[in-house]
């Protein structure tokens with residue numbers, strides 16, 4: 001396999017390198033189905049290779065991440081994901097495999113078992129998981145654990161970091177993320193759940209919706225209001241953040257039946273008198289919104305990378321099918337009506353990939369403004385949607401059959417378009433903050 005490296009940037013591989021050497025993971029070579037045995041390939045038909053690693057722009061650390069994650073994911077074939085989608089059983093084997101080799105701590109400090117790498121590497125990890133065929137199901141199984149605890153890393157006390165980060169990185173505890181509420185949706189600052197101090201506890205009352213992995217998670221990072229809205233100067237004040245046990249004796253967790261990603265649950269949470277120890281508050285009381293915002297740009301970049309991976313998986317299947325399926329005496333991919341939309345999708349996905357790289361690099365350098373992270377998520381999700389739809393249409397009737405997996409990808413690709421922030425809110429952000437247009441809401 002051709003390996004082109006740029007001089008390594010920011011090469012702090014820590015645990016990942018140790019786990020890679022444990023795996024004896026050299027360069028993982030994946031064969032293109034169209035390559036002829038014994039004939040040296042003159043070019044890389046990259047979109048048809050299973051987890052091709054020859055992107056010429058990857059840094060050495062990104063390439064190492066991609067190869068090691070590819071190797072783990074190759075143990076989870078398409079059929080694993082199809083049956084998980086049918087049985088709705090959480091893919092704990094993938095979570096455990098990634099935890100075993102230290103990958104859940106990719107962005108966490110090495111002091112607590114992490115690898116001190118950046119979002120540039122984590123986005124490659126999440127793209128690769130999705131691209132393996134695991135899609136949003138595989139990515140969502142670990143997503144919050146990868147970067148959701150950034151508020152604890154940045155604002156937690158030393159005691160909290162040891163108590164919370166170490167078991168998370170080891171895979172002994174799983175976290176979920178509770179922000180969205182049924183009555184307020186994207187208007188986060190008006191969320192209605194409350195936390196009231198009572199001795200050594202805060203007593204939480206209210207509800208959350210769409211909370212991913214709450215059926216399996218031991219812990220939750222949850223945002224609630226500690227000072228009523230009418231008693232603060234700005235709506236962004238008076239919110240507080242807790243990282244605490246998701247105690248099912250005090251919280252009712254109800255699964256939401258949904259369109260795709262069936263193996264990774266989504267839930268409504270109800271609580272009325274949930275006692276949360278005061279030691280589980282992260283950062284200062286009433287400062288929770290500012291704290292949680294710290295991780296938002298990174299989350300958008302990671303979701304964009306996941307959308308991209310899913311779309312490359314769809315495009316790979318479409319290109320292979322278009323080469324193999326013959327109708328009217330020729331491969332369907334010889335028709336430009338089939339070929340050009342796929343070529344157009346590859347270019348749009350690569351453009352989105354560059355925006356993701358740009359946003360991740362800037363984030364890792366400390367750039368805090370959100371335009372690139374938002375744009376990366378938007379462009380990747382929209383390009384991914386078109387690629388997944390085209391993959392279904394390329395397969396004709398078989399696109400509708402579970403056997404070819406692309407219908408599952410199409411169901412999953414709606415998620416990065418909706419969450420963690422919708423397309424419309426990103427357009428609002430760019431319109432207002434970048435173009436200086438009047439705020440529309």
Ligand SMILES: Cc1cc2nc3c(=O)[nH]c(=O)nc-3n(C[C@H](O)[C@H](O)[C@H](O)COP(=O)(O)OP(=O)(O)OC[C@H]3O[C@@H](n4cnc5c(N)ncnc54)[C@H](O)[C@@H]3O)c2cc1C
Pocket residue numbers: 176177178179180184185186187209210211212213266415418419420421422423424425428440441
């Ligand atoms: C599969 C899945 C997993 C999720 N996981 C989690 C999770 O783990 N934790 C969590 O906290 N949340 C999670 N979410 C919630 C997700 O972040 C929200 O669904 C998303 O933020 C949109 O909020 P909403 O559904 O309340 O939409 P609403 O706020 O009701 O908006 C509905 C529509 O109106 C549009 N709209 C609203 N206001 C405006 C405006 N001012 N201008 C233009 N358009 C507007 C929106 O863009 C959207 O299209 C998940 C959602 C899904 C589907």
